[in-house]
Amino acid sequence: MRTRNYTLPAALGGLLLVFWISPDLQVIAAGVAVFLFGMRMLEDGFKLAGSGMLERWLEKATRSKARALLFGVASTTLLQSSSLVSVITISFLSAGLISLAGGVGIVFGANIGTTTGAWLVAGLGLKVDIGAYAMPMLALSIVLVFQKSKPLHGIGLALGGLGFLFLGIQFMKDGFDAFQGQLDLTRFALPGLIGLVVYTLIGAAATVIMQSSHAALVLILTALASGQLTYDNALALAIGSNIGTTITAIIASLGANVQGKRLALAHLVFNVVTAVAALILIVPLRGAVDWISDALTIAPDDYALKLAVFHTLFNLLGLGLMLPGLDRLVATLVRILPEKLPDVSKPHFLNEAVDEFPQTFETALRREVQHLTDNALDLILQGLNLPSAAVFQSSDLAGTVRAHRAQLPLDYDDAYARRIKSLHEAILAFSSRIGDRHLAPDIAERVYELRDVAGEIVQAVKAVKHLRKNVLRYTTLSLGLTTELYDGLRTEMARIAFEIHTLSRTDPEERSALWLDQERVQIEKDAHVTAQRIDGLIRDSVLTPGSATSFLNDSTYAYAAMRQLTNAARRCYIERDRAMAEVEKILTLEEEELHDPAAPDATGPRDAHDDSNHGDVTREA
Structure with missing residues (x-):
């Protein structure tokens, strides 16, 4: 009653x-x-x-x-x-x-x-x-x-x-x-x-x-x-x-x-x-x-x-x-009042107490997006069959990647729903309150930017989901050239995850956007080199065009995820005052340098990602 x-x-x-x-x-x-x-x-x-x-x-x-x-x-x-x-x-x-x-x-x-x-x-x-x-x-x-x-x-x-x-x-x-x-x-x-x-x-x-x-x-x-x-x-x-x-x-x-x-x-x-x-x-x-x-x-x-x-x-x-x-x-x-071990699937910073004042509103949202980034990096690495602890402590990423062949126990869809989607929903709900807060335009702009950053991180996690099946297929065993190609992708993504993880643990006053620009350039160069190598393998009849297309689709998803992660890291972690912003504006690499005209279009997969198109690459190699 x-x-x-x-x-x-x-x-x-x-x-x-x-x-x-x-x-x-x-x-x-x-x-x-x-x-x-x-x-x-x-x-x-x-x-x-x-x-x-x-x-x-x-x-x-x-x-x-x-x-x-x-x-x-x-x-x-x-x-x-x-x-x-x-x-x-x-x-x-x-x-x-x-x-x-x-x-x-x-x-x-x-x-x-x-x-x-x-x-x-x-x-x-x-x-x-x-x-x-x-x-x-x-x-x-x-x-x-x-x-x-x-x-x-x-x-x-x-x-x-x-x-x-x-x-x-x-x-x-x-x-x-x-x-x-x-x-x-x-x-x-x-x-x-x-x-x-x-x-x-x-x-x-x-x-x-x-x-x-x-x-x-x-x-x-x-x-x-x-x-x-x-x-x-x-x-x-x-x-x-x-x-x-x-x-x-x-x-x-x-x-x-x-x-x-x-x-x-x-x-x-x-x-x-x-x-x-x-x-x-x-x-x-x-x-x-x-x-x-x-x-x-x-x-x-x-x-x-x-x-x-x-x-x-x-x-x-x-x-x-x-x-x-x-x-x-x-x-x-x-x-x-001990601090309980935080549940990574739940928001750590979004609560009613931080909702009252503009500065705490923005700061709490930024820290929650960083929490989402940590979850995403961990899930992405597991999706690539790489334990995050091993990657973050590694001094030889290529060797670490080659050493991890055993399939990790992971339900990617379930982990995504619990650790990524739930946090993303909380971030969207929290940022939507900005309309009721009448925040200053500069703070409102940063809040909307953080909301967009969270979206990029989610897209990176989804991109890895698309290539996970072939990663498991060709890296749990050493299968020659195909394994080498996929290990190359895993190593590049592990490097990006390692650098972002290091950035998140760096004192904010010592962070710089310059190395992120270098990473963006490196991603484009790696994508271009990978495409050229695949072209050469096709000409030498080592890979069939169908098998090569499948790998290129996977590499497209991988490089798209790397771009999204580095872009999100730049917008989320780099906190600059006006003077530093002016200096870095001069030093930052020109945008056209980041997009080599010779590089392949990497805005999306070349063809629909259909696993039925994947031939037995190992046999053909």
Whole structure:
């Protein structure tokens, strides 16, 4: 029997009931809603106006622990959203752009950066008519939002988001001031240990519901400033909000790979340890807050600012406890959440976590195409009766080819369906999402190019399928000239596979397209030499025209596969900046040099590939 979800109707009904009981609560609820909406606009605006700037900074920020930590602090202070920083970090970690240690460092820093929000609200938002600043911001933002320029549109969204943040704070402040005349919430205050535990749990639950520690803190601060909360209970709520803020990272990690899940767990561990330490040391922390407040000339009854001091202090305490053991934490996370042996037939990098940001979208797709290339090279070599491990470790490819005569156990069609077709379908489905992402034209172009590269790789695998039957027929035994001819094809294809495999394991900064151009020239020369040799064998009556045609068809498929693989490798693995591109443009061999006019047309098989045309080449040879 199908069950119904009554959560949404119950939530809406509960809100309407509360609004009917106390109309002033509508103002507080509206303030929370406007604040959350402003945060979403601010995030969206920064994504557009930044044009990937935050993502580029993030890539560079993880070169050391100190950089990662500072990036977490700075980015959260700028965005006023530790949740967004966590989501971006999980996305980059899932795409393999940053290390786990770097990601953990960013999350640690984000917890410190989030304390700046409490200072801004307590020091400014509650002391001036902040709503008056919101109005001109919203008026200016609407002009910018309707501009066609993405940066201007993004600035408009960010400015409007900031205006809504201010307006939400003002609504919450006014709502609590009005509500105070009807009901005094301090009657529900709980002193001592019970109050500490209960309000910590309430703070965590409120943050989970709103999915924003900033919104929870603003609510706590406005309630505290209006006298609706006791100072002790507000401290407990702030501790609880630190635990609840991990829910966003946990939700984001559900669609991520194991690296993303490790980072979400690190975030949870940091915040729980910080909260437990704050609860245990609540008395000395309160004393430290009083001492710091006196030093900063904060009034003894300015509890909002004292709460901001406390929020910063206990987060710094958590950082001091966790930072020395960061490496040990990373090792523990790897042990608790081990990376399972990947299933080569399933996508390794295409997941929901990398789908959010343009740079991770492209990077994940590129790495999945490289995964498809690895699968294709392995299957192609097996289709030629060559173990890939033997080829990739060989120092004498011709000798390795001659040494492998025994037929490998392989169902080519089944392997193609599992290891190639399934991945290709996932790549096509993922790249098709580009229409919903409104990516920059240059990124969209590279995504479409990667999709085409995947298609070329698939065609190379299919080409080898056509010649596999004769490869097995004439190379499992040493049958003279015919075996020599097919071994020649196998050696050339093994060389291409070897070079591409080596390229994929080379540092991206050291990769060059020049040798690929040389390979393309070599392929055309080999195709031409092979055709000339077959012509000579026909003239010498060593091969019949029918048998020669069969071999030429097979060689056509082989050289077509080699062209497709080298072209795919060039487009997939060579990552060049503009300066390098200009140099290589000068050095790259001219296109006409790649196509010798004397070479035979190799765009497709000369005749239909009909095995019935294959005479007993060995006998005739």
